[in-house]
Amino acid sequence: MDASLKKIADPTLAEMGKNLKEAMKMLEDSQRKAEEENGKKITGDIPGPLQGSGQDMVSILQLVQNLMHGDEDEEPQSTRIQNIGEQGHIALLGHSLGAYISTLDKEKLRKLTTRILSDTTLWLCRIFRYENGCAYFHEEEREGLAKICRLAIHSRYEDFVVDGFNVLYNKKPVIYLSAAARPGLGQYLCNQLGLPFPCLCRVPCNTMFGSQHQMDVAFLEKLIKDDIDRGKLPLLLVANAGTAAVGHTDKIGRLKELCEQYGIWLHVEGVNLATLALGYVSSSVLAATKCDSMTLTPGPWLGLPAVPAVTLYKHDDPALTLVAGLTSNKPADKLRALPLWLSLQYLGLDGIVERIKHACQLSQRLQESLKKVNHIKILVEDELSSPVVVFRFCQELPGSDPVLKAIPVPNMAPSVVGRERHSCDALNRWLGEQLKQLVPASGLTVMDLEVEGVCIRFSPLMTAAVSGTRGEDVDQLVSCVQSRLPVLTCTLQLREEFKQEVTATAGLLHIDDPNWPGIGVVRYEHANDDKSSLKLDPEGEKIHAGLLKKLNELESDLTFKMGPEYKSMKSCIYVGMASDDVDISELVETIAVTAREIEENSRLLENMTEVVRKGIQEAQVQLQKANEERLLEEGVLRQIPVVGSVLNWFSPVQASQKGRTFNLTAGSLESTEHTYVYKVQGTGVTPPQTPSGTRTKPRLPGQKPFKRSLRGSDALSETSSVSHIEDLENMEHPSGGPEQVALETSSPELHPGAPTPQDAEQPGALQNRTQSPEDDRPQVEEPDSLR
Secondary structure (H helix, E strand, O other), rough: OHHHHOOOOOHHHHHHHHHHHHHHHHHHHHHHHHHHHOOOOOOOOOOOOOOOOOOOOOHHHHHHHHHHHHHOOOOOOOOOOOOOOHHHHHHHHHHHHHHHHOOOOOHHHHHHHHHHHHHHHHHHHHHHOOOOOEEEEEEOOOOOHHHHHHEEEEEOOOOHHHHOOHHHHHEEEEEEEEEEOOOHHHHHHHHHOOOOHHHHEEEOOOOOOOOOOOEEEHHHHHHHHHHOOOOOEEEEEEEEOOOOOOEEEHHHHHHHHHHHHOOOOEEEHHHHHHHOOOOOOOHHHHHHHHOOEEEHHHHHHHOOOOOOOEEEEEOOHHHHHHHHOOOOHHHHHHHHHHHHHHHHHHHHHHHHHHHHHHHHHHHHHHHHHHHOOOOOEEEOOEEEEEOOOEEOOOOOOOOHHHHHOOOOOOOOOOHHHHHHHHHHHHHHHHHHHHHHHOOOOHHOOEEOOOOOEEEEEEEEEHHHHOOOOHHHHHHHHHHHHHHHHHHHHHHHHHHHHHHHHHOOOOEEEOOOOOOOOOEEEEEEOOOOOOOOOOOHHHHHHHHHHHHHHHHHOOOOOOOOEEEEEOOEEEEEEOOOOOOOEOOHHHHHHHHHHHHHHHHHHHOOOOOHHHHHHHHHHHHHHHHHHHHHHHHHHHOOOOOHHHHHHHHHHHOOOOOOOOEEEEEEEOOOOOOOOOOOOOOHHHOOOOOOOOOOOOOOOOOOHHHHEOOOOOOOOOOOOHHHHHHHHHHHHHHOOOOOOHHHHHHHHHOOOOOOOOOOOHOOOHHHHHHHHHHOOHHHHHHHHHHHHHH
């Protein structure tokens, strides 16, 4: 490209192209370095005073780069600058070139702008089959329609220039919009035209026959007749060649006949207008070439940045178009077409057609692949030429016809249908977010439709040229959908079972959260829980925090989160998606038992201070009584310092050590006499094991928590299954009794005089041995030998 720039005679143009190339290269290199380093935060976006000496171009571009990528550390998913390519550089060059051209003398500027405007208009009209049309270039997509409305008002109201809005007051204009039009379009038109909102008429879509996203032509005709009878003037109708939501096309041929009958201006917009550049065009879209005006957005279609939208129209009166603002005598307004003029020449007719054709092939490829996937419903199956694919996950009714899948049963209760609708919406929202992360080049959009619910839209005409979507990306998208289907179906099947188990379990409350895509939401109701209150519950939050920690320590395949309830501020546990068959009864039981243990432990800790204080006071009273009893038993003489020592030397007193132990579990005082006896003897009753509230089911080796038993599975061999079953039975039914276990634990080695296993089976012999005086000594010496 540097060699080509040297051939340009005008050094200013050559320098401009060179500077633009260097600037774009510098920004892209800076972005690449920032992605590789991913280092410290950039603080160059802090406002400061204007420097007096000025800065060079490199410093200014560095500042721009910092402002564009300064928040990437804080927002890792922020949109990065797109790889616009050389055709994007041409479009950007048009803006710089327009500023330079505006400095020419008036005559040269007039000739140049006229040539640019006429060439661009001619090329667009021929590419999109709109003969003898004029073009208006605008930055805001809706601005062209507002200018068309002004032109329609001036055309239908001859005295509008003189009388102004008094003419409109006597005969109010009516603008007809489809119910499937993009949101905010009617409000924008009223604000731009200064019209009241009653001037808008919302035309409903089909309800019985045809697509539910197409305008109802019969109902529109009825509305027009009613408005005429009321003394209103039907002014303009906005039709869709590809609705903003699902890409459906209205019956433009019939709408054109209706508009000609009542003298209404017909304006068409939509993404399907791009297919007019192809060799084969559907009849419904081809009818748009006969409309009065249409709005095109070649920037997203061709991947061109900063390219204006175009409104093509047909009108014979230049004075009215000038008054409406569609034409202008200012050269700066005509220079809006310069970026598009340069880009169209760079791409050529073949390049333009190839990009649009590639986008349509991507949509057809995805549509054909999704038809083979179960549980996926496509909303545009009847429109083979639509470049927009809208699909959603839905549960297929068991034993139903695949053609009639996802249709609710008529006799189902409305509450059940609404609950199933919310469940599928949450799952589709999760699926859409997953696909956007896994295949970012697909350009998917998650949207919420009024009738169908949450759906996923693939519109390659608006995203493929910018994101660089290829056929491999579509195949990857389909494979990702198939890999996520088992998770979706399993989760949807387990939801009702989870709700029933939670409802039947005491202390647990099931929470209906339509926005949660997991198995369900559950809340533990503690003893002090105020069910009527919606405020934050500190005690419940503490219990749920401990419960979340315990559940995450189990290392299961399920994910658990804690958050506020859907309709209140109370904490609850959110159970995530299930990728395999989950034992819901074990899951719910574990949640209930664990939460109950946490509540009991928290109560014990709260009451510990008071219990310990009372126990210490009682122990002090008992010890004081014990001292008084000891004084009475020993006598007063033994308390005298000298006399007591002599008396104790001649006649020592065998005083027993009597202390007190405090049982925290029972909250009572106990004597230490048994403790000292067991300590001296070295034997005693084995204390019982601490009971665990969580009843864990025996699991096979490698089996994670909350999984159903693999017993009887084909994956295990017969020998291994039998051995595992025997191990489980041995764990459940130990062979020895409690006496044998106690003897084994108390005497791991056989010493002289110790009871043998045969003697352990004879209770009488065991009693004789323990009562004989010969065995007292070995029992006392036994702890030394054990040590």
